[in-house]
Amino acid sequence: MTAIDETFAPRTDPGTGSPRLADVPAPGSPSASAAGGHSLHPDAVAAVMSADHGDAFAVLGPHQVGPGAWEVRAILPEAQGATLVVGEQRIAFDKRHPDGFFVARIASEGRPLYEIEVTFWDGTRRRRYDPYGFGSSLNQQDIDNLREIGTNVVYTVLGAQIGRLDGIDGYRFAVWAPNARRVSVVGDFNEWDGRRHPMRLWQNGGIWELFVPGLKVGQNYKFEIRGPDGTLLPLKADPVAFAAQHPPATASVLQGTSEFAWRDSGWMATRGKRDPRHTAISIYEAHLGSWARVPDEGNRYLTYKELGERLIPYVTEMGFTHIELLPITEFPFDGSWGYQPVSLFAPTSRFGTPDDFAAFVDAAHEAGIGILLDWVPGHFPLDAHGLGQFDGTHLYEHADPRQGFHQDWGTYIYNFGRAEVSTFLAANARFWLEHYHLDGLRVDAVASMLYLDYSRRAGEWIPNQYGGNENLDAINFLRKTNEATYSHAPGTITVAEESTSWPGVSHPTYAGGLGFGFKWNMGWMHDTLQFIATDPIHRRYHHHDLTFGLLYAFSENFVLPLSHDEVVHGKGSLLGKMPGDRWQKFANLRAYFGFMWGHPGKKLLFMGGEFGQEREWNHNQSLDWHLLEDPLHRGVKDAVRDLNRLYTGTPALHSRDTEAAGFQWLVADDQDNSVIAWARQGREQGEVAIVVSNFTPVPREGYRVGVPEAGFYREAFNSDAGIYGGSNVGNMGGLHAEGTQSHGQGHSLCLTLPPLATMIFVREG
Template sequence: MTAIDDSFASGTERGSAPPRAAEAPPPAARPSLHPDTIKAVMAADHGDPFGILGPHQVGPGAWEVRAVLPEARAATLLTAGRSIPFERRHPDGFFIASVKGEGRPLYEIEVEHWDGSRRKRYDPYSFGSSIEQHDVNALREVGTNVVYRILGAQQGNLDGIDGFRFAVWAPNARRVSVVGDFNEWDGRRHPMRQWQDGGVWELFVPGLKVGQTYKFEIRGPDGSVLPLKADPVAFRAQHPPETASVLNGATRYEWQDKSWMETRGARDPRHSAISIYEVHLGSWARVPDEGNRYLTYKEMTERLIPYVKEMGFTHIELLPITEFPFDGSWGYQPVSLFAPTSRFGTPEEFAAFVDSAHEAGIGILLDWVPGHFPLDAHGLGLFDGTHLYEHADPRQGFHQDWGTYIYNFGRTEVATFLAANARFWLEHYHLDGLRVDAVASMLYLDYSRRAGEWIPNQYGGNENLDAINFLRKTNEATYAHAPGTITVAEESTSWPGVSHPTYTGGLGFGFKWNMGWMHDTLQFISKEPIHRRYHHHDLTFGLLYAFSENFVLPLSHDEVVHGKGSLLGKMPGDRWQKFANLRAYFGFMWGHPGKKLLFMGGEFGQEREWNHNQSLDWHLLEDPLHRGVKDAIRDLNHLYTSTPALYSRDVEAGGFQWLVADDQDNSVIAWARKGKEPGEIAIVVSNFTPVPRQGYRIGVPEAGFYREAFNSDAEVYGGSNVGNQGGLHSDDSPSHGQAQSLNLTLPPLGTTIFVLQR
């Protein structure tokens, strides 16, 4: 995990004058305060608290220590062995103590509460700044990680005192205070220092503990106090519907995955087997005996990871787990982008989940949402009283389909914030990649808009040039700083070069979801077999562009919600045929060029549409047909990951060869997959009619014995057990332009995969 220092590089030592900016000189001697100034402080309407509070020289050898203590009946200054009573200067709790001495006093304050109890505390306004100007400047450098190094609530030690340093970007605010359960949510008690150059507000509060809650109280430029805001860089958040941020610091976790990280860094994902199990943690499984509660991260470690390993998937892709307020959004409307959701446990428990996955040889991908954010009052919208994170013009800043704000990618600090968040998950939590949500909505200014509802770019086009620049820089940063990780674009249009390098003009993603393949093949497989001959092109069209991008073949959550039914429910025919169709389709998919992604429940033929409020129907595995689908997926994964011909040249046209592309009358399709080494050949044959076909001859690239490595019609999967008795030798009968061929028996509604044995 990337270390975030637990001690701060203090720009000034405690006992020196706290600067308004790093280069500002100590304040000159000044007289005691005017009553109007005190009134402004007590009304929480003073923008320079360090100019008023804390120790201030008021004459030769004369100092005043000023404090806002609404909770105090009385207060005492403890310094150099002396006890000096504070004088109350305002009935609501503004106190001043006079101190004689040549140097700036070092002190504690003892507060006597109204109930008679006493407590000693250090004064936040006696500490200097612990942020450097170059870090503030770096908030305008897209691709740096400075956002989560200096902003948020950083746990650490300043001048020998433990506490938390708060920092937040709010350049247009008139005043910012940190409020929480440690100060009764009172904005008068902890107003923050502003860095004039950079718009950052900062305050170190000594004595705070992990687990306490906080927000920011912001007075906007018009003087109005905004709804309390959660910390944009909070590392932990309360369990919804509670909305506060939680003091945690950047998670400390002793990682045990050094070997995994080293191996990952040396791997080329394009030429590796990638089979992704997409999971919504809130509904994979629940605990019905305990109020249908969620599983915890710890329980997921004990149940989900072994299951995925058994099933042979290489990766788990998590639907968004960045903290979000509304369960029904499935995480796609996040508020706290740096906090793993508290629904399932603590940040440390999430880190342990990732670590355990790596120990099991499984990568973790995160569904990441940089395109938009919700309107919740505690979120980023109108954050400092202005449209800070979002565009002010709704034609650019409001997403009509989802009722959300759109980030202003052209504001450098916003782009820096988002790019740093991408790095955070890959570096700090060791995640293995990001699937970037709704990329098409980011690329096009007129996405889902009618004429007059959008603003063209400077050249009159509909391309969002700012978003393009942001995506390129983010991809460059993640690949530079997290070797071996991947970024995957959910991009549904024909935008060119999504997964091409930025230096060639591409967007720089590692992979792109092949939405066209998904749409076409699901359309084909949903037809009754007698009609499939008229839709044969739905199977073959995808191979015309299969190598134009680095593709992932997705059967995602989007295909089993909003009235679309389940994958099994899309299949035609009687019950036996539905399962046979599904198994054949999966075999076709696993044999097709492209990495694989399957949403949870699809692997055992979930019958009902996905519902995020309840567990998958695991009881279905008591049915042999459902268990057969699960076993078929398991065997497909193990065959896929152990057969280089099926993955090592996924992105190269030379790794694919058509054998049968034009037998639409029989709905038969066949091709060869080739690996990098000689003799690495797999033959994939699908028969999408319920008719067994004896003596179906298919040409093959090389002579030899072809082992029948997978047959979706096998009896163990619930099929009719029509096949080729484990494999067969090729003969020298020419066919399909090849000198060698196989005389096959094709099972009904079945896919068979043959692997050349050398």
């Protein structure tokens, strides 16, 4: 799916860069003309033919050489001969250079619109328009806007844009490479020959551009760049490519106008009216390459179409509200899981075409499921075809490795202080939300962006202008990007993976915050996993791991994450972290999920956790779906499904997730019994849910818990229910609150607490 389909406005002034219709050289290039511009200097021809001329338009194309006299020059290395065609006129070209430099003269009162008929060595002929017969279609305002964070000009101006110029169909290529000596577009349409399509430079902005008529959707291309010192760089993929080849191939791919017809207008119309803080958000984090594979066909990936047919119905049946995709921005190495992307504007071709991905999103919206994308603006890989030293200089990254190289991941760090770089990244955020209708971005590794000394020892980092360790440029970038996304895509969310105590991550920028909608609660995840992994006999000494998170639970808008990071690199699976025998492991996991779904904060669970995957996640294998033949695994899956349905259908459990007024401790200090209880309250009077967890394998009868209101409390969830594989200890479906005071409340419930279980009671009537 492309970002533009328009008629380009023809212009003849590319700014203060290369002239359009005169034989004058580019700075530093050989003299392109002699007396009066009527003849062409051999050095200029030699420079163009060796792809070492910085201003090909000064040599190629139509040039006025006298009153009413024009000379048309073309590079045609593959031609035996060529004919200039202007209307009914046919004029033979002269070959002026053995490698294929051709010249023809024509009388014309104005700049001629012409075609060139090429005769190949096998005698075949083909007629085509000359890219150098067209003026520029850019304007200075577009180029100036490439320095304005929040605009969309990056993906409407740069890249390979399909359109019409002077009534002719073609692609306009534009790329930012301000320090390059020469840039050419190369591809399978010109034998990857950098001499054939050198580009025009707009010096006010450093943009190289060229309109190439007659290209076809699906053709491959890259940019050939000669650096400022004359070095020919490895071929570079287009930073704004809308599609890319399937890795390990690395070329960008031409896209046409999308024919995909969106059917999610209803979803999009209502999305902006939602307040995500007050709605249920339960996220299923998925790695598309390993959610499920096709073992009978070489263990291949599912396609976007197949994922739409299988993953979306599964997520819907399980009651999740969103799918969060590990990065699908095209990336070269499978083992990076997408976190080292190269083509930020291209959905990975591993699973299909850009339109196939759009159809996947559309199907999700039709099913009532939102799509979030893991987005990686903090760093990028060193692959030769990527952004590193893009024009022969450190263009996208800092030159100093103390600022520009990430030691942990062996990647480059974006130079957020360069306006064009921040504009590029912010536009990419808008692109996914607006063009692919995505519903939010989870921003990866925010902490590494905020701190100049992140994972660095003394002497390995450079303080900011005030001597501090805060990355002021990154802070400005994040704030402006959040402002732009919420302004242009209302109803979407941005979520920060931020692991420190940085204040105000999810506070609005006008209040001094970073402007994210939500923040992952990494402290909650760490503490509670540490508690649940402890043998129950010792849990009384770790009770604070359950309660500490409530000291700061409402300082940010939190998402509670049990992500892929907790089931890789030797950490084992969630089920594998649980202590005890097999029955206790499953009981612990179900109780932990009940505790999580009853806790304030939105929910996120990585795939496989919902049915108790036993082994650690492997990106090269499908999840172990055969485990669902086991009643205990099936019981975990059913418990998560019922928790999601209860959470989304009970306002008390989600409408005040981010408000302290929606939470009330009931039992916080019973560490001896490892029992914990609280009340959740909705925005309307009487909306009350009670969450009670018993994290020991001992059933407890007659355990009294105070409740804030009278009424009948239905036992809406019990992780020990027999249908989940539990011992079926419970409270006969619910209890009426008694008038006995307890825990500072005027009413109470006298409960039977199942072993290693969480119960959720919902007040009715």
